[in-house]
Amino acid sequence: MLIVIYAYRLTLAGRLNVQNFDYQVIINALPLLWEGLQLSFLLTALALVLGLLWGTCLAIMRVWGSAPLRWFSAIYVNAFRSIPLILVIFWFYFLVPMLTGESVGQFYSALIAFTLFEAAYYAEIMRAGFNSVSREQYQAGQAIGLTYTQNLRFIVLPQAVRNMTPVLLTQAIILFQDTSLVYVVSLRDFMTTASVIATREGRLIELYLFAAAVYFVICFSGSLLVKRLQKKVAT
Amino acid sequence: MIHINNIDKWFGDFQVLEDCSLSVEKGEVVVVCGPSGSGKSTLIKCVNGLEPINAGSIVVDGQTITDSGVNLPKLRSQIGMVFQHFELFPHLSVTENLTLGQLKVLGRSEREAKDKAIKLLQRVGLEDQADKYPGALSGGQKQRVAIARALAMDPVAMLFDEPTSALDPEMIAEVLDVMVSLAEEGMTMIVVTHEMGFARKVANRVVFMDEGRIVEVAATEKFFQGAQSERARYFLSRILYD
Numbered sequence: 001m002l003i004v005i006y007a008y009r010l011t012l013a014g015r016l017n018v019q020n021f022d023y024q025v026i027i028n029a030l031p032l033l034w035e036g037l038q039l040s041f042l043l044t045a046l047a048l049v050l051g052l053l054w055g056t057c058l059a060i061m062r063v064w065g066s067a068p069l070r071w072f073s074a075i076y077v078n079a080f081r082s083i084p085l086i087l088v089i090f091w092f093y094f095l096v097p098m099l100t101g102e103s104v105g106q107f108y109s110a111l112i113a114f115t116l117f118e119a120a121y122y123a124e125i126m127r128a129g130f131n132s133v134s135r136e137q138y139q140a141g142q143a144i145g146l147t148y149t150q151n152l153r154f155i156v157l158p159q160a161v162r163n164m165t166p167v168l169l170t171q172a173i174i175l176f177q178d179t180s181l182v183y184v185v186s187l188r189d190f191m192t193t194a195s196v197i198a199t200r201e202g203r204l205i206e207l208y209l210f211a212a213a214v215y216f217v218i219c220f221s222g223s224l225l226v227k228r229l230q231k232k233v234a235t
Numbered sequence: 236m237i238h239i240n241n242i243d244k245w246f247g248d249f250q251v252l253e254d255c256s257l258s259v260e261k262g263e264v265v266v267v268c269g270p271s272g273s274g275k276s277t278l279i280k281c282v283n284g285l286e287p288i289n290a291g292s293i294v295v296d297g298q299t300i301t302d303s304g305v306n307l308p309k310l311r312s313q314i315g316m317v318f319q320h321f322e323l324f325p326h327l328s329v330t331e332n333l334t335l336g337q338l339k340v341l342g343r344s345e346r347e348a349k350d351k352a353i354k355l356l357q358r359v360g361l362e363d364q365a366d367k368y369p370g371a372l373s374g375g376q377k378q379r380v381a382i383a384r385a386l387a388m389d390p391v392a393m394l395f396d397e398p399t400s401a402l403d404p405e406m407i408a409e410v411l412d413v414m415v416s417l418a419e420e421g422m423t424m425i426v427v428t429h430e431m432g433f434a435r436k437v438a439n440r441v442v443f444m445d446e447g448r449i450v451e452v453a454a455t456e457k458f459f460q461g462a463q464s465e466r467a468r469y470f471l472s473r474i475l476y477d
Binding site: 136137139140141142143144145146147150154155158159162 | 280283285308309310311312313314315316318320322323324325326335336339340341384385388
């Protein structure tokens with residue numbers, strides 16, 4: 001939105017007009033941008049899967065765990081939710097090599113940071129999902145003779161997963177946007193690539209507008225999908 | 236069939252059941268009534284172990300449910316339970332609601348379980364709803380499916396926890412009809428309800444509870460003609476509007 005307003009003001013000031021807009025620089029940059037976008041997707045996908053796995057563990061600890069596990073999960077979740085993501089990325093890039101004496105590289109440090117960070121959010125979403133299934137539903141499962149594990153598997157989990165899937169997908173879209181923060185460790189994702197080319201070619205407006213358009217299209221279609229899914233779940 | 240012996244139950248510092256005893260014979264229909272908060276629902280949830288008790292014992296069909304060695308899931312499968320808010324499984328179709336327990340608990344074959352489900356749906360007049368999801372049914376239909384789900388397990392007794400109190404008035408009769416026919420077939424039933432018409436028609440005995448105690452147990456006619464306790468008489472005068 002801000003970029004659109006900025007572009008509009010530039011147009012008014014005569015510094016951006018259609019004749020001046022250099023499409024060629026974008027077309028030339030496409031192969032590199034595509035590589036960057038693939039890296040963004042890869043980082044999102046891996047962080048999503050790993051974050052979900054770790055988040056599930058945290059949620060299970062919080063809902064069904066013994067007191068120490070509940071405490072651990074609660075502290076973990078609240079700590080990560082109180083820190084800006086960008087700090088977590090920084091830490092893993094700069095602190096881990098200091099502690100271990102060995103750098104794991106930009107990609108892996110970013111992946112670890114995203115996984116640990118996102119897991120905290122996924123855990124909270126899942127906890128809400130588990131709690132959305134009423135005690136009476138559980139009792140109804142018990143009443144027909146289901147054991148504890150059967151009850152979780154056939155009654156509680158299917159309903160919990162249905163309730164939390166739209167929210168998890170929305171969080172995944174946010175994660176995709178957040179991967180642009182790897183800019184701070186100079187990892188060549190889509191955003192960083194666009195930025196590097198923009199500076200090199202001196203074509204900030206073209207590349208940043210294009211980057212915004214790409215993010216918008218991907219994220220907006222993603223949220224449309226989630227909305228359709230939500231309607232389906234609601235019936 | 237069901238023997239509740241001197242049970243106590245506490246929720247924290249609050250005593251919900253105090254020294255409750257009740258025996259229900261095979262084929263008997265017992266209606267439990269009393270003001271809200273008197274412990275009626277808690278009492279019947281203790282019978283199939285959904286609520287643990289703090290003292291006393293409960294024996295169902297020769298098995299003491301409070302014994303540590305008892306197979307509680309198996310025992311529960313032999314006691315049907317119908318809830319106030321139906322508690323159908325919303326992610327499963329009507330037929331799947333009826334077959335889940337048969338398949339996973341009783342180990343019946345898919346074929347057998349489905350046949351049983353269809354027979355029971357016919358019985359409660361809902362065979363044409365078999366493939367729908369609970370969300371598409373009316374309250375009365377949901378409760379009839381819930382009764383069918385309980386019956387699918389071939390229970391030796393049925394517990395009803397205010398089965399009509401969440402229903403619109405015009406749907407109460409369709410549910411009570413099913414319950415009356417069950418009673419007439421000789422099903423052992425404990426029914427928590429304020430439907431005094433139902434009690435008069437099929438109950439052998441009426442239990443009146445207040446403040447966690449069983450205040451009075453009387454044969455149905457005797458109860459309505461003249462309850463022994465002041466509190467029961469007062470309660471009846473408040474709910475029988477005639």
